[in-house]
Amino acid sequence: MSTRKLLQDVNLSQIAFPRGTSEVVLSFLNMVDGAPVGSLVCRGLLAFVYHNLPDEALPQYIGEVTLGRIDSAEAWRLLEQAGYQLEPAAEPRGLLYKVSIEGGITIDIVCHEAELLP
Secondary structure, three states: OOEEEEEEEEEEEEEEOOOOOOEEEEEEEEOOOOOEEEEEEEEOOOEEEEEOOOOOOOOEEEEEEEEEEEOHHHHHHHHHHOOOOOOHHHOOOOOEEEEEEEEOOEEEEEEOEEEEEO
């Protein structure tokens, strides 16, 4: 899997699941002045795994946001590790991505399309 860094040293300010879609939108702010940095839109959402301490709220420090292409076998393995139980007919197919967000919280996302918008 080839991985590229999308963002570094930012604050995650919002997580939204738009109604009627299979996507998640994550909004990021500049750590110094609080100005918007951008929003990461993940479409064709297959998995969203979020870990943090229960008393922590947004915004949260994020050290790094990375994006990598993965094949269906890797997606299947990630989904199983996250506790998803899928029938073989539901195996993810096509071009897939893994988004990793590390910092005050950890988020792993598997999706069909990921785009960083200004």
